[in-house]
Every structure is written in C-alpha cells, then in structure tokens.
Amino acid sequence: xxxxxxxxxxxxxxxxxxxxxxQTIRRKQPISRTEISEMTSISRTTVSQLIDEMMEEGxxxxxxxxxxxxxxxxxxxxxxxxxxxxxxxxxxxxxxxITFVVCNLSGxxxxxxxxxxxxxxxxxxxxxxxxxxxxxxxxxxxxxxxxGVGAPGxxxxxxxxxxxxxxxxxxxxxLKEEMEDRFNLPVYVENDVNMAALGECWLGAGKGKRHVVxxxxxxxxxxxxxxxxxxxxxxxxASGEIGFMVTDSHAVEHWDDPVFSGFGxxxxxxxxxxxxxxxxxxxxxxxxxxxxxxKDIFDLWRKGDETAGAVIWEANKHLAAGIVNVVVLFDPxxxxxxxxxxxxxxxxxxxxxxxxxxxxxxxPEIRISQLGDDAGALGAGALVLKEHDCPYQGVL
Amino acid sequence: xxxxxxxxxxxxxxxxxxxxxxQTIRRKQPISRTEISEMTSISRTTVSQLIDEMMEEGxxxxxxxxxxxxxxxxxxxxxxxxxxxxxxxxxxxxxxxITFVVCNLSGxxxxxxxxxxxxxxxxxxxxxxxxxxxxxxxxxxxxxxxxGVGAPGxxxxxxxxxxxxxxxxxxxxxLKEEMEDRFNLPVYVENDVNMAALGECWLGAGKGKRHVVxxxxxxxxxxxxxxxxxxxxxxxxASGEIGFMVTDSHAVEHWDDPVFSGFGxxxxxxxxxxxxxxxxxxxxxxxxxxxxxxKDIFDLWRKGDETAGAVIWEANKHLAAGIVNVVVLFDPxxxxxxxxxxxxxxxxxxxxxxxxxxxxxxxPEIRISQLGDDAGALGAGALVLKEHDCPYQGVL
DNA sequence: GTTTGGTTTGTAAAGTTTCCAAACTAACAA
DNA sequence: TTGTTAGTTTGGAAACTTTACAAACCAAAC
Numbered sequence: 033x034x035x036x037x038x039x040x041x042x043x044x045x046x047x048x049x050x051x052x053x054x055q056t057i058r059r060k061q062p063i064s065r066t067e068i069s070e071m072t073s074i075s076r077t078t079v080s081q082l083i084d085e086m087m088e089e090g091x092x093x094x095x096x097x098x099x100x101x102x103x104x105x106x107x108x109x110x111x112x113x114x115x116x117x118x119x120x121x122x123x124x125x126x127x128x129x130i131t132f133v134v135c136n137l138s139g140x141x142x143x144x145x146x147x148x149x150x151x152x153x154x155x156x157x158x159x160x161x162x163x164x165x166x167x168x169x170x171x172x173x174x175x176x177x178x179x180g181v182g183a184p185g186x187x188x189x190x191x192x193x194x195x196x197x198x199x200x201x202x203x204x205x206x207l208k209e210e211m212e213d214r215f216n217l218p219v220y221v222e223n224d225v226n227m228a229a230l231g232e233c234w235l236g237a238g239k240g241k242r243h244v245v246x247x248x249x250x251x252x253x254x255x256x257x258x259x260x261x262x263x264x265x266x267x268x269x270a271s272g273e274i275g276f277m278v279t280d281s282h283a284v285e286h287w288d289d290p291v292f293s294g295f296g297x298x299x300x301x302x303x304x305x306x307x308x309x310x311x312x313x314x315x316x317x318x319x320x321x322x323x324x325x326x327k328d329i330f331d332l333w334r335k336g337d338e339t340a341g342a343v344i345w346e347a348n349k350h351l352a353a354g355i356v357n358v359v360v361l362f363d364p365x366x367x368x369x370x371x372x373x374x375x376x377x378x379x380x381x382x383x384x385x386x387x388x389x390x391x392x393x394x395x396p397e398i399r400i401s402q403l404g405d406d407a408g409a410l411g412a413g414a415l416v417l418k419e420h421d422c423p424y425q426g427v428l
Numbered sequence: 429x430x431x432x433x434x435x436x437x438x439x440x441x442x443x444x445x446x447x448x449x450x451q452t453i454r455r456k457q458p459i460s461r462t463e464i465s466e467m468t469s470i471s472r473t474t475v476s477q478l479i480d481e482m483m484e485e486g487x488x489x490x491x492x493x494x495x496x497x498x499x500x501x502x503x504x505x506x507x508x509x510x511x512x513x514x515x516x517x518x519x520x521x522x523x524x525x526i527t528f529v530v531c532n533l534s535g536x537x538x539x540x541x542x543x544x545x546x547x548x549x550x551x552x553x554x555x556x557x558x559x560x561x562x563x564x565x566x567x568x569x570x571x572x573x574x575x576g577v578g579a580p581g582x583x584x585x586x587x588x589x590x591x592x593x594x595x596x597x598x599x600x601x602x603l604k605e606e607m608e609d610r611f612n613l614p615v616y617v618e619n620d621v622n623m624a625a626l627g628e629c630w631l632g633a634g635k636g637k638r639h640v641v642x643x644x645x646x647x648x649x650x651x652x653x654x655x656x657x658x659x660x661x662x663x664x665x666a667s668g669e670i671g672f673m674v675t676d677s678h679a680v681e682h683w684d685d686p687v688f689s690g691f692g693x694x695x696x697x698x699x700x701x702x703x704x705x706x707x708x709x710x711x712x713x714x715x716x717x718x719x720x721x722x723k724d725i726f727d728l729w730r731k732g733d734e735t736a737g738a739v740i741w742e743a744n745k746h747l748a749a750g751i752v753n754v755v756v757l758f759d760p761x762x763x764x765x766x767x768x769x770x771x772x773x774x775x776x777x778x779x780x781x782x783x784x785x786x787x788x789x790x791x792p793e794i795r796i797s798q799l800g801d802d803a804g805a806l807g808a809g810a811l812v813l814k815e816h817d818c819p820y821q822g823v824l
Numbered sequence: 825g826t827t828t829g830g831t832t833t834g835t836a837a838a839g840t841t842t843c844c845a846a847a848c849t850a851a852c853a854a
Numbered sequence: 855t856t857g858t859t860a861g862t863t864t865g866g867a868a869a870c871t872t873t874a875c876a877a878a879c880c881a882a883a884c
Contacts, residue, residue: 040444042843042868048436049870066833074435075871080834104880105832243663255757259660266759267639270790276756278749279677281697284783285745296756297787301677349681353674357753360672360692361651363662387680391693394666438841438870445843462860471844476861500853501859 049074050082054091057113062095064108083111090117113137119171122412123162124182124224125149127199130158132165133409134176137417139235143169144406153200155207159214177420178218180412181207182227188269192221195269220415224408225272226263228401229256230418231411232368236402243364246401247274248371249351253299255358263415275299279353301350304373310343330376348380352387359392370401445470446478450487453509458491460504479507486513509533515567518808519558520578520620521545523595526554528561529805530572533813535631539565540802549596551603555610573816574614576808577603578623584665588617591665616811620804621668622659624797625652626814627807628764632798639760642797643670644767645747649695651754659811671695675749698746700769706739726772744776748783755788766797 052072057063060071065083069076086092095112115138124131127149134143145165150157166176185197192208211219222230229238229246238244242261248254255272257264264271276296278284283297300306304326311329332340359367369377369384377400385398403410434440448468453459456467461479465472482488491508511534520527523545530539541561546553562572581593588604607615618626625634625642634640638657644650651668653660660667672692674680679693696702700722707725728736751763765773765780773796781794799806 040441040448040843042441042870045436045438045441045842045869048434052435064833072435076834077836077872078870081870104830104878106834106878108833257757259655264655267761267792268759268790270759271757273756273759273789276787276789277753278675278783278787281675281745281749283787284748284779296789349677352680353677357673358757360669361653361667361754361757363664363666363669365663383680387674391672391674391679391683393669393672393692394664396663436870438843438868441869442842460860472861473845473863474843477843499858500851501857502851502861504860 046082049078050086053079053082054086054113057092057111061112062098062110063112064098064110066108068111090114115140117175118177119175120177120180120413120416121162121166121169122180122182122227122409122414122416124227124408124412125153125158125184125200126224126408127184130161131406131409132162133406133413134166134169134171135410135413139410139413141406141410142171144409146405149200155205155210159211162215176217178220178416179211179215180220180222180227180414180416181211182222182224182408182412183207184224186269187221187223189220189222189265192219194221218416218420220412220419222263222412222415223254223256223269225254226256226265227409227411227415228370228403228407229258229368229411230263230414231403231407231409232370232401233258233411234414234417235410236407237368237399238366241365243362244366244368245358245362245364245396246368246370246407247355247358249302249304249369249374250372251304252295253303253351253354253371257362259362274354274358275303277354277357279350279357298350298354302347302354307343307347307373310346311340326373327376330379333379344379345383348383349387351380352384355384355398356388356391359388359394359396363394364396366397366399368399368401370404370407374400442478445474446482449475449478450482450509453488453507457508458494458506460494460506462504464507486510511536513571514573515571516573516576516809516812517558517562517565518576518578518623518805518810518812520623520804520808521549521554521580521596522620522804523580526557527802527805528558529802529809530562530565530567531806531809535806535809537802537806538567540805542801545596551601551606555607558611572613574616574812575607575611576616576618576623576810576812577607578618578620578804578808579603580620582665583617583619585616585618585661588615590617614812614816616808616815618659618808618811619650619652619665621650622652622661623805623807623811624766624799624803625654625764625807626659626810627799627803627805628766628797629654629807630810630813631806632803633764633795634762637761639758640762640764641754641758641760641792642764642766642803643751643754645698645700645765645770646768647700648691649699649747649750649767653758655758670750670754671699673750673753675746675753694746694750698743698750703739703743703769706743707736722769723772726775729775740775741779744779745783747776748780751780751794752784752787755784755790755792759790760792762793762795764795764797766800766803770796 053068056068056071065079066076069079083092091114092111093114095110098108098110115136119134119136122133129146129148132145133141135141147161183194183197184199186195188195194202194205194207196203208219208221225248228248229244232238232246233244244258246256253275255274257272275298277298279298307326307329329340329343333344355367388398389395401407449464452464452467461475462472465475479488487510488507489510491506493503493505495503511532514533515530518529525542525544528541529537531537543557579590579593580595582591584591590598590601590603592599603617604615621644624644625640628634628642629640640654642652649671651670653668671694673694675694683693703722703725725736725739729740755763784794797803
C-alpha cells in the first residue's frame with residue numbers, strides 16, 4: 033500500500049514548523065528563540081509565536097537566561113522541553129513474561145512492572161493487566177500520549193493487526209482497534225524485535241544513530257532494522273528474518289531437518305534449542321528427550337567441557353557469518369546484539385568480532401544491548417513518540 | 429549527516445501540492461480537474477490554479493474531454509502530462525563501455541549511444557564525449573532537466589564525489605561539481621548497480637514496485653536496494669555489498685585466498701573469474717595462466733562437459749544461498765537478476781528458484797533484468813527525475 | 825559615575841503567499 | 855425549462871515574512 037502523500041495545507045505547514053522547532057530545542061537545549069530561528073531559517077517572529085503556543089500547552093518552558101554575547105546586548109531567554117509534559121506507555125508481550133513501562137518524553141521510567149504471561153492470554157485479561165498498571169502509575173491520564181505494544185510474531189503495523197503470534201496463540205488479532213476502543217488512546221502495534229531495536233536507538237546502544245541493526249539471539253534469531261532513522265518493515269511485514277539465512281551453501285542440497293520445521297536454517301544451527309540439541313547428540317547415548325537448554329551448555333563450557341565448547345563454536349560460526357552478511361548488506365553504523373544467548377557474550381563476541389573484521393569491507397561498531405530485557409517495552413514507548421503527531425513528534 | 433528537515437513556507441506548501449497533483453495525473457491520466465481534487469483532497473479552486481501554472485510551463489496539457497456522467501452535466505476536460513516537456517540524460521560509465529541515453533519524462537529513449545571506454549578516462553575526454561552526444565541529440569538544451577551519471581565504484585551521492593572506481597583509476601573525484609560547472613545543469617552521481625536498480629524500477633522488471641532488490645552477477649557481485657520506493661545507500665555509501673557475504677560458515681576458519689583479496693567471499697565463489705578458475709583447477713594440469721572466462725564454461729556445460737556443470741553448480745549454490753539471505757532480510761516484492769552471468773540464466777535460475785522456495789518463509793517474485801545493458805543509463809535518468817525538484821518530481 | 829553608542833533579543837504591525845468556501849458561470853442531458 | 859456536473863471568480867482566513875521598534879545589555883568615552 034502506497035503511503036499517501038499529504039496535501040499541503042496551512043495547518044500542515046504550521047505543524048511542520050512546530051516539529052522542526054521542537055526537534056531543534058531537543059537537540060540543543062537550552063537554546064534561545066533567536067538561535068532557533070537561525071538554525072531553522074524560520075523567522076524570529078514565527079518562532080516566537082509558535083513557542084508561545086507550545087508554552088501554553090506546557091511542552092516548552094523558559095529556563096533561565098544566557099550570558100550576553102561578545103559585543104554586549106540583551107541576554108537571551110533559554111528554552112527547554114518540559115520532559116514531564118507527556119508520558120507514553122510501552123509494553124512488551126513475550127512468551128514467558130510481559131513488561132509494562134511508563135516513561136516521560138526523555139525516556140525516564142516512572143513506572144515499571146513485569147508479570148509472567150498467563151497460560152492463555154486473552155484480550156480481556158491483558159486489558160485488565162494494563163488497566164491495573166496504568167491505575168498505579170503516578171501519571172495523570174490526560175498526560176498520556178499513547179500506548180505501544182510489542183508482540184512476538186508477525187504484526188501489520190499500519191492497522192495494528194497481529195497476523196500470527198504462535199507463542200500466544202494469536203492469529204489475525206486486531207489488537208490496535210480493540211485497544212483503542214478500550215483505552216481511548218492511540219495504540220501502536222509492532223513486532224517485539226523491532227521494538228527492541230527502537231528502544232536501543234532511543235535510549236541504549238544505538239542512541240543518536242540512524243542506521244542500526246539489532247540482532248536478538250534466543251530460541252529464535254531475529255533482527256530489527258533501523259534504516260535512515262526509520263524502522264524498515266519490508267513489503268510484507270517480514271523484514272529482518274535473519275534466522276532464515278542460509279549460512280552454508282551445502283545446505284542447498286542437503287538440509288532436511290524435520291525437528292526444525294517452522295524455524296529457519298540459521299536458527300536451526302545457532303539458536304538456543306539447536307545448541308542444546310547438538311550437545312546432546314554429541315553425547316551419542318541420549319536423544320532429544322533429555323531436557324537441557326543453551327545456558328547449561330555455556331556453563332559446561334565454562335567448566336571446561338570441550339564438547340560444549342565445540343558445539344558452541346560451531347553454532348557461533350553460523351551466527352558470525354550471519355552478522356557479516358547483515359553488515360555488508362546494510363552498512364549500518366552499529367550492530368547491537370541482544371537476546372538470551374547474548375548473556376554469554378563473553379564466549380561469543382570475540383569470534384564474531386574477528387569474523388566481521390576479516391570478511392566485511394566496512395567496519396560497524398558491534399555492541400551489546402544496553403537495555404536488556406527492557407528494550408522492547410521502552411521501544412514501544414519510542415514508537416508512540418515517533419508516530420504521534422505534533423507536538424511531540426521527532427523526539428527521537 | 430542528518431537530512432535537514434525543511435521549514436514550512438507557503439512556497440513549500442505550493443510545491444507539495446504541485447507534486448501531489450502531478451503524481452495523481454501521471455498515475456490516472458487522462459483525468460479531470462475535479463477528479464484530481466477529489467483524490468487529493470485539495471480544493472477545486474487550488475487544483476485549477478496550480479494546473480494553470482503547470483500548463484503555462486508546458487508540463488501539463490488538456491487532452492480532449494470525457495463523456496458526461498450519468499445524469500448529464502458538463503463534460504470534464506481531461507488533463508495529461510506532456511511527456512516531451514522535459515528530458516533527462518543518463519550515462520553509465522563501465523569499465524569497458526560507456527552508455528549515453530536521453531529520454532523523455534515517460535522514459536522513451538530519443539537518443540542513445542554506446543562507446544568503448546578509453547584506456548585512461550580523464551574528465552576532459554569524458555566531457556567531450558558527453559558534449560558531442562548532447563549536441564547530436566534531438567532535444568533543445570532548455571528542455572534538459574539534468575544529468576545522471578552511474579560510476580563503477582563507491583560514490584558519495586550527497587556531494588557527487590566518486591570515492592573510488594578502480595577500473596577507471598578514479599579516487600576522490602568531485603564529479604558532480606566539475607560537471608555542473610561545465611554543463612550548467614544539475615548532475616547526480618551514483619553507483620552503477622544502484623542506477624541499474626533504479627532503471628529497472630522505473631521502466632523494467634520492477635515497475636510500480638516499492639521494495640526491489642537488484643542483483644548483478646558479473647566479475648563482481650553487487651546489489652542495489654530500493655526500499656520504500658527509495659534507494660537505500662547505507663551509512664557509508666556501502667550498502668548492498670552482497671559479494672562480501674559469507675555463504676559458508678566453514679570459511680570463518682579456513683578461508684584465505686590470496687587471489688581474491690580485494691574481492692568478497694561470495695564473489696570468490698560465485699563470480700565470473702571464480703568459475704573460470706575453479707574449472708581450470710578441476711583440470712589439474714593447467715594453472716590460472718590459461719585464460720578463460722565464465723561464458724566459455726557455460727558453453728562447455730551446454731555441450732555436455734560435466735566438470736563445467738559441477739563447477740557452475742557449486743558456484744550457483746553460493747549465489748542461491750546469497751539470494752535467500754537477501755530475501756529474508758529485506759522482504760522485497762521482487763528480486764531482479766542481471767549482469768553478465770545472468771545471460772546464462774537458463775542454467776542458473778532453476779536452482780535459485782528452488783532454493784528460495786525451500787528456505788525463505790516468504791516468496792518474492794524473481795525476475796530477470798528487462799533492460800539489460802541499458803538499465804544503468806536509464807536508471808541515471810530516473811535518478812534525475814526523482815531528485816529534481818518540482819514540477820517533475822515524483823514521476824517514478 | 826554617568827552618558828552615549830552599538831548590539832542583540834524579542835515583539836508588534838503591516839504585507840505577502842497560499843489555500844479554501846461559497847457563489848457563480850458554462851456545458852450538457854432529459 | 856430543470857437538474858446536474860465541471861470549472862472559475864471572489865472574498866476571506868491562515869500562515870509566514872519583512873520592517874520597525876522597544877527593551878536589555880556591554881563598553882568605552884566623558
């Protein structure tokens with residue numbers, strides 16, 4: 033669907049200028065009216081008028097005065113954004129837990145809660161959880177700008193329908209519509225990995241960057257793409273399916289692993305379950321029934337188990353190759369690694385760094401997630417700010 | 429560098445509306461003023477006024493009238509874009525040949541020339557070639573909107589500097605600046621593969637699509653990315669370096685091929701020279717000195733040479749894996765394959781299709797380039813139209 | 825210490841560009 | 855003639871800009 037270009041109306045023009053001014057303030061605060069005018073090439077008069085309106089709304093405040101310039105002259109009045117003039121609520125619905133967050137315009141968390149996901153999560157029970165959380169949050173309702181929701185599956189952003197979230201048993205769920213009816217607030221729904229990428233971009237390892245790739249390694253391997261400062265979603269909401277990469281050309285002929293149907297090739301080689309399974313297979317005697325997870329294998333390696341080391345090494349080669357592939361295709365400024373397995377980054381990162389250095393013609397920074405488990409919920413908040421129309425837009 | 433957001437002025441507002449109207453006309457022509465007004469939600473008054481101006485400039489023409497609607501009433505006056513009201517010149521500078529093209533707003537070629545690249549291509553000789561071509565083109569100079577140039581190397585679009593084009597011996601060449609001085613026209617410089625992608629998107633296999641990946645397979649393997657209808661360039665003008673993908677996780681430990689230093693891993697496995705070399709190595713007796721190129725190997729396979737078949741098969745596995753990787757990361761609507769090796773598509777395509785079908789969770793269309801060797805030059809023209817400000821913008 | 829001159833900030837008034845709504849004319853069928 | 859649709863004219867509203875000015879401030883001259 034083609035994004036409808038907006039017709040230019042005076043009102044739209046005003047909005048553009050408000051946004052521009054607001055962005056400028058956020059980036060350079062504290063800043064005077066005159067300086068804003070110079071930076072934006074909007075006339076001083078207009079800047080003043082728009083600022084007046086924004087001060088009336090409470091978004092912008094006068095905060096002290098600067099010193100006179102070199103030659104003398106009237107001291108400028110400094111302006112700043114009142115970070116507490118608006119709040120966003122973000123939630124990250126995961127297969128095992130749900131994270132709720134409320135934060136202000138600068139990303140300061142004022143309220144947070146983590147609950148374990150109910151076995152079968154119906155809409156009504158979800159809504160009650162949200163209501164309870166919002167009731168307890170120390171934020172007046174009228175200051176709440178909107179709600180962002182990250183869901184583990186394929187989501188259609190433009191109408192907020194969760195097309196498929198196996199771990200929750202959701203299919204074609206019109207989450208945005210239902211939630212907006214219930215809470216009477218704008219709601220934005222997006223894939224959880226994308227949310228994490230937005231979160232890291234706003235407040236974490238990708239702050240200030242416009243080309244960021246976030247890779248989460250856990251049961252599955254996913255990837256959120258921020259290109260030119262915007263989330264890239266692909267033509268069918270299925271971009272970043274890094275777990276389906278083929279990191280071994282031999283697979284073209286030979287791969288046929290029934291255990292991992294539904295998963296991608298790389299996930300079947302480098303994901304958590306794959307590592308656990310490979311290890312058990314290495315032991316020869318047992319089959320997949322002996323339950324074990326990747327974390328155990330990492331621990332075994334730390335204790336000197338060489339089989340564990342070999343298995344992890346093998347898996348990590350796939351991951352490293354995958355990261356190289358992402359890097360050379362996107363040319364990002366930063367690659368952020370997160371997800372459960374990255375808690376053992378000490379064992380994985382060195383090889384990854386070495387591989388990227390060797391195979392990629394350009395070298396991005398490679399960092400570990402800074403926000404950890406909160407990235408998704410914070411990203412959900414970031415998305416609200418990003419999408420919300422004036423006067424909060426462009427905060428990122 | 430952050431793209432400066434424009435301040436909203438009345439003039440800018442007008443431009444936006446002109447663009448919107450022009451887009452609407454192009455998509456639905458012939459179309460009446462009233463219908464434009466309804467589609468764009470710009471008032472009839474404004475539509476009329478802007479149309480008047482555009483007719484004065486010659487961009488839009490009245491072309492006949494429609495039939496009266498059901499109930500009777502005045503017949504609408506149909507409007508269309510005059511495709512010959514402007515022309516663009518595109519050139520594709522390759523290592524072995526240079527293609528010149530002049531075409532009108534709808535992409536109809538009115539003049540074309542192909543010359544072989546001089547051994548050492550200096551700016552002055554290039555300019556003379558262009559001048560001669562333009563002089564012979566049946567287009568009045570004042571109708572020429574701009575010049576697009578595709579160069580084989582890394583180009584910095586925003587200031588039009590060719591950072592490095594080894595096959596031409598260019599380094600840090602300020603091509604845009606020099607050319608604009610000389611020809612007194614807007615000039616846009618871009619990587620040749622990106623240009624080809626733009627070309628196919630405008631007039632070829634990607635027409636009307638907004639998410640397109642174009643892969644060219646030749647000596648090197650490159651890739652142009654059209655995401656959300658725009659060229660994606662990466663953070664350091666190095667996106668789409670698909671030739672550097674690692675399509676074999678074993679390489680992480682073992683790859684060390686001095687012959688291909690400077691090339692990427694995948695290029696060293698699936699590029700033209702790689703195929704030729706692998707074949708010769710298969711013969712055991714000869715070494716790399718016996719010159720041969722990929723095309724010969726393809727011909728040998730067609731004649732029943734099994735070694736040739738095996739070598740190509742092996743190379744193609746890497747290519748197929750690479751294509752899967754691109755598909756799952758970008759979720760494009762179409763993947764377009766082009767470049768020298770794709771002239772033997774009959775031998776390569778079946779395996780590629782099968783591999784993508786098997787490994788990718790989503791299925792894009794996979795097509796062969798429609799414009800062939802002209803894609804680059806036409807894309808250079810497309811870029812001019814895309815970048816040129818009102819009233820031609822948004823033609824794509 | 826006070827005055828004077830130059831500089832900078834912010835506001836007010838008048839002017840410009842652009843858009844839109846409503847009334848109007850034109851064209852056409854029944 | 856009547857009703858309907860297409861396009862234009864007119865008057866006005868919304869937004870920006872330019873110009874002019876008051877307030878605030880430094881610094882050097884007196």
